[in-house]
Amino acid sequence: MSKMTLKTEGDRYVVVTRKFLASPEAVYRAHTEPQLIQKWMLGPDGWTMPVCINEAKPGGKIRFEWSDGKGNGFYLTGEYVELKPYNKIAHIERMHLPDPTPDNHIETRFDSDGSGTLMTMRMTLPDEKTRAAMLATGMEHGMEASYVRLEGLIEAEAAKNASA
Amino acid sequence: MVNLDTTFRALADPTRRAILARLAAGEATVMELVKPFALTQPAISQHLKVLENAGLIIRRVEGTKRPCRLAQEGVAEIDDWLAMLRKALAKNYDRLDEILACMETKKGRRKT
Numbered sequence: 001m002s003k004m005t006l007k008t009e010g011d012r013y014v015v016v017t018r019k020f021l022a023s024p025e026a027v028y029r030a031h032t033e034p035q036l037i038q039k040w041m042l043g044p045d046g047w048t049m050p051v052c053i054n055e056a057k058p059g060g061k062i063r064f065e066w067s068d069g070k071g072n073g074f075y076l077t078g079e080y081v082e083l084k085p086y087n088k089i090a091h092i093e094r095m096h097l098p099d100p101t102p103d104n105h106i107e108t109r110f111d112s113d114g115s116g117t118l119m120t121m122r123m124t125l126p127d128e129k130t131r132a133a134m135l136a137t138g139m140e141h142g143m144e145a146s147y148v149r150l151e152g153l154i155e156a157e158a159a160k161n162a163s164a
Numbered sequence: 165m166v167n168l169d170t171t172f173r174a175l176a177d178p179t180r181r182a183i184l185a186r187l188a189a190g191e192a193t194v195m196e197l198v199k200p201f202a203l204t205q206p207a208i209s210q211h212l213k214v215l216e217n218a219g220l221i222i223r224r225v226e227g228t229k230r231p232c233r234l235a236q237e238g239v240a241e242i243d244d245w246l247a248m249l250r251k252a253l254a255k256n257y258d259r260l261d262e263i264l265a266c267m268e269t270k271k272g273r274r275k276t
Contacts, residue, residue, distance in 0.1 A: 004257060006250050008172075014249070018257050022264035026271075030263055040259035043252040128168040131245040 008125065016121045024110040027117045028086035031108065032056040042066070051075070056083055062093060074098070086110060101130040171242060174218035179203070180211050184234065187221060191233040 004018045020027050030036045034052040041064065042049060051065035062078035077100075078093030089108045095101045106123045126134065174180055183197060197208050212232055215221040222235045 004250070004254055006246065006253070008246075012172075014246070016253060018253075020257075020261065020264055022268055026264050026267050027260075030260055030267070036263060036267075039263050040256055042256065042259065044255060125168065125172075126245075131168065131242075135245060135248060 009122070012125055014123050014125050016119075016123075018119050018121075019113060020117045020119065021115070022117060023086075024112055024117045025086040027110050027119060028089070031089060032083070037064070056080060058082060062091065095130075095134065097133045099133070101126065101133060168242065171218045171220065174214050174220055177211070177214075180215055183208075183211055183215065184220065187232060187234045191231045193229050193231050197232075 004016065006014065006016045009015050030040065032054065033056075034054045037054060038049045038052045043066065047066050047068050049064055049066055051063060053061060053063040055061050058080055060080040062080065063075065065073060065075040067073040075096050076093050077096065078091055081090040081092060083089055087110055090106070092103050092105055094103050102124075104124045104126065106121060108119065108121045111118045111120070175184075179201060182201065186192060186197065186200065194205055194208055194212065197212075198205050201208060203211075212221065212223070216223060216232075219235055221232045223230045223232050
């Protein structure tokens with residue numbers, strides 16, 4: 001079962017979509033209330049978020065700290081730009097690995113979809129240095145050979161099949 | 165080291181994507197690429213230069229020819245990062261499904 005899609009948009013963005021069997025209000029709250037965020041925004045198994053500061057208002061501060069319980073950890077800071085309950089969140093974030101990565105501008109939308117919610121998240125594609133730093137942290141832990149292809153290559157493949 | 169911006173700029177052009185699709189079928193010389201694309205040799209050479217700088221193709225010397233083939237490394241590098249992101253997010257959202265199920269149950273109880 002794969003409810004999530006992840007693809008590149010042009011040369012600057014990554015767009016992720018995911019459906020949830022809950023109201024936009026519930027999904028929005030799970031993205032903005034610290035005690036809820038701490039329960040799911042954890043990445044690979046084994047990681048926890050001991051610190052979660054999340055001031056859900058324009059200009060409000062964000063600080064998430066992750067730990068793998070074995071002395072490894074990293075943190076993220078950010079600021080809220082705009083919040084439209086229960087429909088849209090715009091915020092800026094950066095990882096500290098420990099050097100701060102360039103600002104990532106993220107827009108998350110929650111739209112009614114039947115009895116559930118379609119979430120669409122659009123984020124800045126990190127540059128090569130940032131990517132390398134992110135891969136070097138514990139985040140790649142247990143990475144499986146899941147295959148994500150660039151939109152361009154899928155198109156190229158389709159063109160090849162069409163001409164064959 | 166391959167720069168991601170350079171790679172995406174290289175992939176943004178439909179002719180260059182078509183050249184990559186052709187090279188996926190095997191090595192080719194500039195002259196072999198000129199024919200199907202109805203472009204001049206300098207135009208194809210220019211596209212190949214962009215693809216080479218982006219680390220997407222590799223050219224070798226064979227007499228007076230310089231055949232091109234796909235370089236797997238450039239593409240694999242971006243795939244690695246996207247795969248990491250996909251895995252972390254998929255895990256997060258599976259957890260979120262459970263949280264949301266709990267929230268809905270509580271709300272249901274409150275109503276009754």
